[in-house]
Amino acid sequence: MTRVLLAEDDAAISEPLARALRREGYDVDIREDGRSALEGGRETPDLLILDLGLPTMDGLEVCRTLRSEGYTVPVLILTARADEVDTVVGLDAGADDYVTKPFRLAELLARARALLRRSPPDLVSAPLVRIDPEARRAFFGAEELQLTAKEFDLLRVLVREQGKVVAREQLMREVWDTAWFGSTKTLDMHVSVLRRKLGDDASDPRFITTVRGVGFRFEAPDEG
Structure with a gap:
């Protein structure tokens, strides 16, 4: 209802x-x-x-x-x-x-x-990861991820663009609503926390890959 x-x-x-x-x-x-x-x-x-x-x-x-x-x-x-x-x-x-x-x-x-009558935002998903923008809930497998507001927005953008490199400038603009003027330490910190919550190994990540000098790419590994 x-x-x-x-x-x-x-x-x-x-x-x-x-x-x-x-x-x-x-x-x-x-x-x-x-x-x-x-x-x-x-x-x-x-x-x-x-x-x-x-x-x-x-x-x-x-x-x-x-x-x-x-x-x-x-x-x-x-x-x-x-x-x-x-x-x-x-x-x-x-x-x-x-x-x-x-x-x-x-x-x-x-x-x-x-x-x-306005249509709610579509679900954003990848293998193992599902995001509901309307409810602002994210799931890894059957488990709900406990994310801060910025972590949620960052993961949403990365999963939405899965397989593509998302530039640091775009992430700062979409997630922090600000222009990029050089330092993106807060972005790196949030990516690090997201990796940890997804169980990523920093030396060999399955999900979030750093593309040096450009940004980040969300991979979508098969469940197996």
């Missing part, structure tokens, strides 16, 4: 909206403050409907935090502030769409359906 997280502290809004969403066939979880909304967002619902004016942590901060941690859950903002500047700030924080209060229920449901 499609899971919708509704973060709204005004029961006069959240309760009828939750009923309408449930009539649409969605499983709805209501959160009444920003910190619990953030926790719920980390549980990767299919959609987050997020009020900006939440107690403990405002909706913008919730959205920014989720995006900075790599969560891709679609976010539909509810705001009582129709000013264009507030709208732009919300979208810059990583929101996918917004509805201003008071809103028409039919419009909000239509926008929610549009966000939910």
Whole structure:
């Protein structure tokens, strides 16, 4: 069942909206403050409907935090502030769409359906390794790998480009969102940790090979 997280502290809004969403066939979880909304967002619902004016942590901060941690859950903002500047700030924080209060229920449901129709990212896989970008989970055989956010992103890029050399510049740009200005010690450190978690022998790696002066290549050995 499609899971919708509704973060709204005004029961006069959240309760009828939750009923309408449930009539649409969605499983709805209501959160009444920003910190619990953030926790719920980390549980990767299919959609987050997020009020900006939440107690403990405002909706913008919730959205920014989720995006900075790599969560891709679609976010539909509810705001009582129709000013264009507030709208732009919300979208810059990583929101996918917004509805201003008071809103028409039919419009909000239509926008929610549009966000939910977006196709989730395809699974990325290689022999022995499987990555689910939407759930941000990676598996080595039947065992789930315990990865940090950057380790996950690095492995995702390498597996996606398996068999090809991925330049250091590309990895820095995609994983660290930064230009490469010479030092990539943090990249080397993360590759070293990934190798260890994959059981790679540094002197004879099965998975991640260093191509000197260029970057790294993810090999895909057969299970046997």
